[in-house]
Amino acid sequence: VIRAYWSGYTERCGYCIQKCMNLFGQGAQPIACVAKFFFGLNAIDLLRKKRHASKSKEGLRKAIAAMKDAAANSEWNFMNKLRLLEAEQQSITHQRHFLAIDLYDASIQSAKKSGFIHEQGLACEKAGLYFKNKDSNNEKALEYFKQALECYEEWGSKMKVDFIKKKMDGLNMYVV
Numbered sequence: 052v053i054r055a056y057w058s059g060y061t062e063r064c065g066y067c068i069q070k071c072m073n074l075f076g077q078g079a080q081p082i083a084c085v086a087k088f089f090f091g092l093n094a095i096d097l098l099r100k101k102r103h104a105s106k107s108k109e110g111l112r113k114a115i116a117a118m119k120d121a122a123a124n125s126e127w128n129f130m131n132k133l134r135l136l137e138a139e140q141q142s143i144t145h146q147r148h149f150l151a152i153d154l155y156d157a158s159i160q161s162a163k164k165s166g167f168i169h170e171q172g173l174a175c176e177k178a179g180l181y182f183k184n185k186d187s188n189n190e191k192a193l194e195y196f197k198q199a200l201e202c203y204e205e206w207g208s209k210m211k212v213d214f215i216k217k218k219m220d221g222l223n224m225y226v227v
Contacts, residue, residue, distance in 0.1 A: 056089050057211065061100070064093045081128070087117040088132045095139045111140060131161035135174050142181045151181060159198070172202030176215065189222045196222070 052071055055064035071086040091114025094107040118133035138154030141147055155178035162171035179195035182188045196219045203211040 052086055052089050056092060061093060061096045064089065068093060084117060084121040084129060087114050090114050091136045095143060098143050115140065127165045131158045131165060131167060131170055131174065134158035134161060135177065139177060142185060155181065168202050169206045172199045172206060172211065175199035175202060179218065183222065193219060193222045
């Protein structure tokens with residue numbers, strides 16, 4: 052699930068998540084909660100691609116509910132995940148711009164506080180994409196992408212470093 056998501060294979064990730072849900076059930080074990088987080092991220096990706104809209108909206112709703120429950124029991128482990136899903140939900144509904152930004156920033160800070168450098172990078176990446184695609188604010192997007200790049204370099208993910216560098220290269224020509 053995790054490898055499929057990080058590699059950008061949305062359909063494969065969805066398939067693997069369904070298998071995990073069947074294996075772990077709908078319980079609250081940490082592994083099931085992490086699978087639900089990636090289920091929510093995958094649902095957002097599918098909504099952006101305009102695929103399986105009603106199923107994806109329901110999946111996102113369930114993922115956010117699961118993260119709320121998980122964060123109530125283990126804030127240090129799940130609050131950043133909850134805030135990221137909420138930020139992404141705001142970004143696709145095109146409502147409340149400032150709330151989306153606040154939620155991205157809350158996710159970044161929570162992941163940093165918990166020591167989840169890869170999830171801090173993910174939240175920075177998603178915030179950068181938000182500013183690039185929704186707000187057309189290339190300077191702000193570049194700022195978040197730089198943070199993501201630092202996180203992914205520290206985490207040691209060459210694939211994500213290369214991905215972010217490509218996004219940054221595309222923006223550098225537009226930032227004065």
